[in-house]
Amino acid sequence: xxxxxxxxxxxxxxxxxxxxxxxxxxxxxxxxxxxxxxxxxxxxxxxxxxxxxxxxxxxxxxxxxxxxxxxxxxxxxxxxxxxxxxxxxxxxxxxxxxxxxxxxxxxxxxxxxxxxxxxxxxxxxxxxxxxxxxxxxxxxxxxxxxxxxxxxxxxxxxxxxxxxxxxxxxxxxxxxxxxxxxxxxxxxxxxxxxxxxxxxxxxxxxxxxxxxxxxxxxxxxxxxxxxxxxxxxxxxxxxxxxxxxxxxxxxxxxxxxxxxxxxxxxxxxxxxxxxxxxxxxxxxxxxxxxxxxxxxxxxxxxxxxxx
Numbered sequence: 635x636x637x638x639x640x641x642x643x644x645x646x647x648x649x650x651x652x653x654x655x656x657x658x659x660x661x662x663x664x665x666x667x668x669x670x671x672x673x674x675x676x677x678x679x680x681x682x683x684x685x686x687x688x689x690x691x692x693x694x695x696x697x698x699x700x701x702x703x704x705x706x707x708x709x710x711x712x713x714x715x716x717x718x719x720x721x722x723x724x725x726x727x728x729x730x731x732x733x734x735x736x737x738x739x740x741x742x743x744x745x746x747x748x749x750x751x752x753x754x755x756x757x758x759x760x761x762x763x764x765x766x767x768x769x770x771x772x773x774x775x776x777x778x779x780x781x782x783x784x785x786x787x788x789x790x791x792x793x794x795x796x797x798x799x800x801x802x803x804x805x806x807x808x809x810x811x812x813x814x815x816x817x818x819x820x821x822x823x824x825x826x827x828x829x830x831x832x833x834x835x836x837x838x839x840x841x842x843x844x845x846x847x848x849x850x851x852x853x854x855x856x857x858x859x860x861x862x863x864x865x866x867x868x869x870x871x872x873x874x875x876x877x878x879x880x881x882x883x884x885x886x887x888x889x890x891x892x893x894x895x896x897x898x899x900x901x902x903x904x905x906x907x908x909x910x911x912x913x914x915x916x917x918x919x920x921x922x923x924x925x926x927x928x929x930x931x932x933x934x935x936x937x938x939x940x941x
Contacts, residue, residue, distance in 0.1 A: 657715045662722070664756050668749050670695045670724025673715040682940050683763040684714055684790070685753055686723040687781075689772030692732055695723040697771070697906065705924040706906040707771065713933050719940065720763060724753060739845060743777075743853035750781035758785065767940060770794060772880065772905065776853075780861050788868040790936060793880045793905050796887025800826065800854045802880075803841060814838055825851040859891035869895035870939040872932060874903025876910040878917055896939060903929040 660672040675681055686707050691699055697707030711721040727749055731737045750768070757766055765787035770778025775794020782789045795802045800822040808815045814835045821834040821842055828851055834842040841850070862869065869892055873885035882899050889897040902909045908926040910917045920926055 657712075662756075664724065664749075664753055667727040667730065668724050668752060669730070670722055670753075671711070672720065672722045673711055674720050675715050675718045678718050678720075680762065680764045681718060681720040683720040683722060683757055683766045684711075684936070684940075685750075685757070685766065685768050685778075685786075686711055686721060687750055687768065687770040687774030687778045688723070688726055689774050689793075692726065692728045694725045694729045702921050703924050704906045704908075704921055704926070706908070706928065709928050710769075710907065710932070713928060714936060717933060717937050719937070722753065722757065724749075740848070742849055743856065746773075746777045747780050750777050751785065754781060754785045765940075769936070771907075773853075776856055776858050776861070779858065779865065780856060782867065783861075783864050786867060788870070788940065789865055790870045790872065790939065791885070791888060792872050792907070792932075793874065793877055794858065794871070794884070794888065795880055796858055796884040796891070798854050798857050799850065802884070806879075807838070811837070818842075822854070826854060859887060862888055862891050862895075865892070868939070870935065871895055871897045872900060872935055874900045874905070874907070874929065876902050876904040876917055878914070879905045898931075898935050900929050900931045900935070903932065907932055 656676045658674040658676060661669065662672050663669045688697060688707060693699055695707065696705050698705060707723050711723050714721050726746065728737065728741060754766065757763060767788040767790060768778040768782045768786045769790040769792055770776065771792040772794065775791040779789055779791065804815065804818055804822065807818050814837060817835045818838060821831060824831045825847055830844055830847045832844060871885050871888050873880060873882050875882060885897060885899065889895055902911065904910045904917050904920060906921055907928045908920050909929045910920060
């Protein structure tokens with residue numbers, strides 16, 4: 635944040651508070667793994683809270699990674715708070731581990747779910763919010779919908795997959811490198827059985843590295859459609875027509891799993907939630923362009939859903 639912090643004395647919260655425009659910002663420590671930024675709209679006594687969960691990789695609270703800075707999640711949080719919703723966004727535990735140089739090589743997908751539940755419980759134990767919603771982006775959609783069961787008041791999927799991750803990856807391989815599809819299918823069959831293997835296409839080392847296989851195997855065990863059907867809360871599913879990673883078909887699968895959910899496809903919105911008028915080159919470049927504004931329809935959709 636560009637404005638200086640105003641240090642306040644806090645008794646019950648390990649937080650630093652600051653003033654920015656028409657919101658109050660608190661840096662909140664949930665536990666030894668998770669810390670993030672809480673934005674509160676000024677003048678709203680008991681606002682609704684939206685917990686924003688980041689996507690795959692070492693993604694920080696703002697939606698950024700080492701060489702990709704788009705600030706998508708920060709812009710989402712600020713925009714929602716400007717519309718009188720409180721927001722909390724946090725660094726994934728691996729971000730903190732990388733910064734401290736002590737990455738846990740045994741981390742599993744379920745650990746991200748544990749973290750999301752910890753965040754939910756932290757805010758549910760307070761009485762400062764009217765209702766609590768989870769908004770999960772990309773991988774965070776699956777994390778969030780599992781964590782939301784019996785805890786959240788509503789769930790929002792932002793570019794979340796409708797299939798298990800192995801089939802999502804297989805679809806991507808078939809489109810970009812079809813010569814590896816058959817071998818990839820065999821590798822996923824081994825991982826599906828809870829085993830590891832050295833027999834995989836070396837060109838797909840980034841996906842099938844043996845060190846990563848237990849994480850992928852655990853991730854595969856969660857089916858977004860069946861997990862979504864366990865929710866007994868309002869559900870909003872958002873996807874863009876220019877998303878290079880998660881197609882509209884994935885959003886349709888989620889909606890079909892729970893027909894009473896609300897599905898909204900946003901024209902020209904891509905995976906980092908910005909409008910794209912051109913082709914693939916512009917789309918790819920936008921992942922590292924923090925000056926771009928988010929698609930305005932995303933704010934309208936979320937605010938209307940919560941209202």
